[in-house]
Amino acid sequence: MTAPGARIALGEVVAPQGLDGSLRVYPSMDAPQRLVKMGTVFLEPPGQPAQARRVLAVRVQGELVILRLEGVEDRTAAERLRGARLWVPPAALPPLPEGEYYWFQLIGLRVRDRKTGGVVGTVVHVLRTRGVHDVLEVQLDQGGSALVPALKAVIPRVDLAAGELEVDPLPGLWEAGRPGGEEE
Template sequence: MNEPTRQPPRRMIQVGKVHGAFGVRGEVKLESFTEPRSAVFRYQPWVLRDARGIERDCEGARGRETPKGVVATLPGIEDRDSAEAARGLEVWVPREALPPPRPGEYYWVDLEGLRVRNVEGVEFGTVSHLFSTGANDVLVAHGERERMIPFVVPDYVVSVDFDAGLVTVDWDPDF
């Protein structure tokens, strides 16, 4: 008898978040992490994840960009109370649903797990995650300790080599 083949876990990427009701017809205010913001509707079906980590599939979301942000209509949400109850839902899609990044651009999820080494050859561990400060993005490397490195190319991030699984940084190991 053949053993079942185990599929690798799907890499998911967050593309938006519901911030509450918009009007009285069940529309929601949606923070989109795509560029342009309305592109979030191109990457369906979505997985909606609540604060407890419970997920449900969502197919057929529609929306528009307004001067106050993105407004969406989600299947099954038809009134203001339901829309308000959706506050905090995160919108996720499989990584493979997104187009390939342009040269010199990266999806944060693709950097996670890469080794981080400085230009002197000192290993810093692996990329845990990235976050935005508003001023710039920050790469978090976990190794013998946590390091936060501004993701500023080429000042601090010298190169990203996916084939070697390596991010090379110009960063003092004592920081």
Template structure:
């Protein structure tokens, strides 16, 4: 996935992934739902959703209902009434407008807002832009892509010294040779 350009980075109507559908649950058209919200059930606060299938086709989904199942979340979607229709949604992304999310707390960031920011170390070496972040279980990792890819632990203030949205810059304490 390419990092967005600076014009896309903070655009309020930018659509961001909030979850994914994982196929049928039962025979009545319910679907298994993976939520990226915290807590997971909070995904229901961001209705309506935009559903994007593997081909990139999008459609608006209003009136979805979410409940907790034994092993995760289950969703009921309007117009999906049987197992075959639910299973056809396997892999479908759930998107919401970035503007639907509440403001992050001071010192916290939405990963999507960091994507596309330039990354430089304390000496001014340019590491490229934030491609994405991921959680390796121990901590978050910022992936910067420039002349090469660098993976930098997103640990403040040890490695990530500052995030300046106005300047479009993440400053890191990281050796340019590493």
């Protein structure tokens, strides 16, 4: 559950794209093509209040998203938005298929070891990778942190209502992340 007034970061405008007002956006969300389903996003230029803008077009280009927003008609207008942040309230996000989660939903979940049944830590960050899957950073209760691949075989259960997920740890996973643990 998210706090009232919570904002879900979608990305940051890094540059204009072309002459038609398109924006190059570095996404801070997985599956940025979902932006088009949101319909409206909040655009917050540095030092200015946020404004709701209708999404006109979205395309993914490498690691960036090329985004057209209502009211941004030319390169000059797009240039003024460099550094602007894009966000939505959590309720604006489209529903996901069963078994899929938004990153913000995972942060703060307690991590339970499937083998021992005990809680070992808390998810503090989701790392984007260029690989097939993301990685959860878990702050361990005993100190240190561990990186857990976001794979169904490793994370067989996520229970948002209970505020926890279950990890079937690879051998040595928890020990490697603790101070004085295994070195690579």
